[in-house]
Amino acid sequence: MTENKKLLDWVNEMAQLVEPDRIVWIDGSEEQLDRLRREAVEAGEMIKLNEEKLPGCFLHRTKPNDVARVEDRTFICTPTEREAGPTNHWCEPSEMYDKLYKIVRGSYKGRTMYVIPYSMGPIGSPLAKIGIELTDTRYVVLNMSIMARCGQKVLDTLGNGDDWVHGLHASCDVDPEYRYICQFPQDNTIISVNSNYGGNVLQGKKCFALRIASYQGKNEGWMAEHMLILGIENPKGEVKYVAAAFPSACGKTNLAMLIPPEIYKKQGYKVWTVGDDIAWMRVGADGRLYAINPENGFFGVAPGTNSHSNYNALKSTGRDTIFTNVALNLDDNTVWWEGLNQDLPQHAIDWRGNPWDPSKFDKADKSTCAAHPNSRFTAPAKNCPCLSEEFDKGTGVPISAIIFGGRRAKTAPLVYQSRSWNHGVFVGSIMGSETTAAAAGAVGVVRRDPMAMLPFCGYNMAEYFGHWIEMGKKIPHQPKIFNVNWFRTDDEGNFIWPGYGENMRVLKWILDRCEDKADAVESPIGYLPKAEDIDLEGLDVDRDTLKALLDVDRDLWREEVKGIKEFYAKFTYGFPQELNDELATLENNLK
Ligand code: OXD
Ligand code: MN
Numbered sequence: 001m002t003e004n005k006k007l008l009d010w011v012n013e014m015a016q017l018v019e020p021d022r023i024v025w026i027d028g029s030e031e032q033l034d035r036l037r038r039e040a041v042e043a044g045e046m047i048k049l050n051e052e053k054l055p056g057c058f059l060h061r062t063k064p065n066d067v068a069r070v071e072d073r074t075f076i077c078t079p080t081e082r083e084a085g086p087t088n089h090w091c092e093p094s095e096m097y098d099k100l101y102k103i104v105r106g107s108y109k110g111r112t113m114y115v116i117p118y119s120m121g122p123i124g125s126p127l128a129k130i131g132i133e134l135t136d137t138r139y140v141v142l143n144m145s146i147m148a149r150c151g152q153k154v155l156d157t158l159g160n161g162d163d164w165v166h167g168l169h170a171s172c173d174v175d176p177e178y179r180y181i182c183q184f185p186q187d188n189t190i191i192s193v194n195s196n197y198g199g200n201v202l203q204g205k206k207c208f209a210l211r212i213a214s215y216q217g218k219n220e221g222w223m224a225e226h227m228l229i230l231g232i233e234n235p236k237g238e239v240k241y242v243a244a245a246f247p248s249a250c251g252k253t254n255l256a257m258l259i260p261p262e263i264y265k266k267q268g269y270k271v272w273t274v275g276d277d278i279a280w281m282r283v284g285a286d287g288r289l290y291a292i293n294p295e296n297g298f299f300g301v302a303p304g305t306n307s308h309s310n311y312n313a314l315k316s317t318g319r320d321t322i323f324t325n326v327a328l329n330l331d332d333n334t335v336w337w338e339g340l341n342q343d344l345p346q347h348a349i350d351w352r353g354n355p356w357d358p359s360k361f362d363k364a365d366k367s368t369c370a371a372h373p374n375s376r377f378t379a380p381a382k383n384c385p386c387l388s389e390e391f392d393k394g395t396g397v398p399i400s401a402i403i404f405g406g407r408r409a410k411t412a413p414l415v416y417q418s419r420s421w422n423h424g425v426f427v428g429s430i431m432g433s434e435t436t437a438a439a440a441g442a443v444g445v446v447r448r449d450p451m452a453m454l455p456f457c458g459y460n461m462a463e464y465f466g467h468w469i470e471m472g473k474k475i476p477h478q479p480k481i482f483n484v485n486w487f488r489t490d491d492e493g494n495f496i497w498p499g500y501g502e503n504m505r506v507l508k509w510i511l512d513r514c515e516d517k518a519d520a521v522e523s524p525i526g527y528l529p530k531a532e533d534i535d536l537e538g539l540d541v542d543r544d545t546l547k548a549l550l551d552v553d554r555d556l557w558r559e560e561v562k563g564i565k566e567f568y569a570k571f572t573y574g575f576p577q578e579l580n581d582e583l584a585t586l587e588n589n590l591k
Contacts, residue, residue: 001025002117002155006162007132011115014134014168019106020113026141028151033142040138046322050333056320059328059335060139062197063174064352067325068374069199069206071455074181076211078459085460086570093184100191103178104170111136117155118148120209120280120294124157125394127222127280127292129213133167133190133203140169140201143322146297146378148204165189165212167203171196183207185215185458198299198324198376209278209294211458217280218459218467221474226452227279228256229291231388231397232507235268239388240511243279243291243479244403245452247433251486251499252276253300257312257386260504263538271504272388273312273381274397276300281399287476290396295381302326302375304339309500316383323377325351327370337371338363344370351375400514404451405484407433409444411556412485414497414534414549415506417513417520417527421472424481426582427526429465430564431483448567462571469576480514483526488549496549498541505535523552524589554590561587 002008015023026032037058040046046058076084077093084090091099114135121128131148135141144150158164167190172178179194190207192200199206213224227243234240246252256276260269275293284290298316302323305313317323327336329345336345344358351372362368381387390397404427406412418424432448448454450461457464472478484506486499509529512518520527531547564583568575 001027001152002158004155004158004160007158007164010166011134015113017101018104018108018113018136018168018170020108020111020136023113023115025115026117026145026150028145028153033145036138036141040142043138045137045139046142047328049323049335053332053334054319054321057317057323058142059323059326061325061351061353065176066174066179066195066197067372068197069455070176070179070181070195073179074455075183076458077182077184078186082573083460085457085462087454087457087461091182093187096180096182096184100180100182100193103172103180103193104168104191107170107172108136114138114141116141116144116150117152117158118144118150118204119154119157120148120204120213121292122392122394123149123153125292127282127290127394127396128294129165129208129216130154130158130163131165131167131204131208133169135169135201137169137171137196139196139322143198143202143299143378144204146320146322146380147202147295147299149296163188165203165208167191167208169193169201169203181207183211183458185212188212198378202299205278205295205299206456209280210453210456213280213294213458214453214456214464215458218463221471222280222282223467223471225279225281226277226456227291227402228252228276229274229279229293229397229399230256230258231272231274231390232511233270233272239272240400240514241274241291241397242401242403242507242510243281243399244405245428245431246405247407247431247447247449247452250405250407250433253298253313254310254500255503257310257384258504259311259501261501261538264504264508269504271386272390273384273386274388274391282396283475284396284398286398288398289475289479291399292394292396293381293391297381298377298379298384300377300379302337302340302377303369303371303373305337305377306340309339312384312386313379315385316379316381317377319383321377321379321383323375325372325375326377327351327356337375338369399479401510402479402481403484403510404428404431404482405486406431406449407487408485409434409487409489409493410553411560412483412488413528413552414486414488414546415482415484415509415529416523416525417510418481418483419526421478421481422469422578423526423582425465425468425472426579426586427481427483428468429579430560430567446563448563460574462573462575465579466574466576469578480510482510482513496545498539502539505539509534524554524586525552525557528552557586557590561590
């Protein structure tokens with residue numbers, strides 16, 4: 001399939017290490033994928049679902065000890081600890097290679113090595129990059145074939161080039177004691193062992209498109225961000241694009257696939273999804289920032305997804321989708337998860353593979369759930385009813401606004417705009433979410449997650465902030481930077497803002513600001529909308545409530561400043577002075 005000597009040598013070298021019985025190159029053809037699906041079903045690795053209701057769909061269950069990303073086993077392996085920075089786990093590369101090679105040596109015996117050539121981004125796009133992942137599981141092949149563009153065309157594009165990310169995945173015994181997810185940014189290499197869970201082993205996603213790519217972006221002058229990308233079409237047919245970063249559990253996939261409220265739909269507004277998780281952004285010839293979604297599918301959380309919360313995501317899972325760790329409804333051989341609907345299946349198998357008794361289901365007790373709380377769907381992007389026409393074009397979309405957000409009960413207003421690029425970088429750097437009663441530990445503690453990149457930055461995060469500052473200087477027509485918070489609560493803890501499709505009203509103000517069509521008022525933290533500038537027509541929220549949502553409580557912000565200082569104190573080497581200056585300005589504004 002290729003004559004690329006470096007690639008062939010590397011595959012051979014890896015094969016000598018892991019000793020597979022055979023090597024199969026993934027050509028991307030339907031015949032080959034179909035054969036693998038059949039084999040996976042025969043081997044009990046996947047269950048074929050109801051062909052009429054869910055054509056081309058399968059269910060897979062991981063080992064119960066292997067259901068999520070493992071941040072404490074994720075390493076950035078750079079020659080010095082300083083390069084990985086204070087927020088990453090670090091190991092010196094040769095030490096980690098030794099450890100990993102001991103674990104994987106001979107581990108493919110009796111198994112097949114699949115060689116997956118994949119492109120992150122439309123094949124051949126100047127914004128795309130190539131990876132080769134070696135794996136010993138069909139599940140990884142079949143998921144990667146949804147999440148990335150895979151096969152012969154990728155090898156043709158690579159030709160004899162040597163710019164690809166080297167990836168080795170070995171399931172070994174799926175032993176959590178020896179589970180490692182390792183990035184070697186200087187070597188363009190990823191090795192994940194003893195896991196078969198998506199975020200750890202679908203290497204194109206977090207390992208490459210964020211950790212390795214963020215490092216490449218820093219060196220090459222572009223940005224790899226944990227951001228959704230969406231387009232908003234106005235009644236004149238003009239589409240403006242925004243990119244948005246949120247920590248997990250803040251409704252990122254929902255925002256990416258938002259359905260505008262009726263009154264906007266009637267006027268002719270539409271929302272188009274470009275991406276739900278990752279954005280690669282470069283400065284275009286016209287001086288604007290252009291973004292592509294490097295992925296080709298959605299790896300979304302199933303529980304809570306339904307026709308109200310995210311109609312488009314649910315539709316995306318209607319065919320050719322792999323479900324992982326959801327429940328199997330035996331009555332019609334379909335899938336079910338908590339929050340899909342109110343019809344608890346009467347005959348079902350839970351995510352562990354055991355019969356599930358709906359009468360014992362207790363919403364408050366996760367252990368009684370039929371689907372794992374982090375169960376997933378891997379769905380082709382092309383299934384999404386609101387997929388942007390631009391999705392497959394390699395040119396990317398021009399970004400008008402960058403939006404940061406988090407889950408804050410009181411501190412952050414519904415929306416505010418930064419005063420400048422550098423102030424926007426500051427706003428991103430102090431992002432965070434408060435812990436909720438759903439998680440163990442104290443409630444209301446802020447977990448900082450700058451730019452939602454804390455677990456995904458492939459190098460020293462202080463330098464990453466510096467890279468953001470530097471990028472600002474290179475973008476003649478910078479996007480404006482905003483912060484949103486859909487999660488303000490009243491004194492009883494109820495959410496005040498209705499969220500979901502109504503968030504469109506906030507996006508509208510954001511775009512109006514980008515075009516100088518909306519007013520704003522200055523506040524200590526940035527520009528706030530005037531209460532009359534957020535459209536409330538057809539919504540059960542009055543102006544006073546909106547004013548409360550936009551309120552900036554100085555005492556709370558003084559507390560916030562203390563928290564930011566504590567967080568910033570982690571960083572020493574390479575921390576940009578610009579952010580300390582912004583912090584000083586904030587402190588001063590609050591006096
Ligand atoms: C994801 C994540 O799965 O951010 O996208 O954890
Ligand atoms: Mn994500």
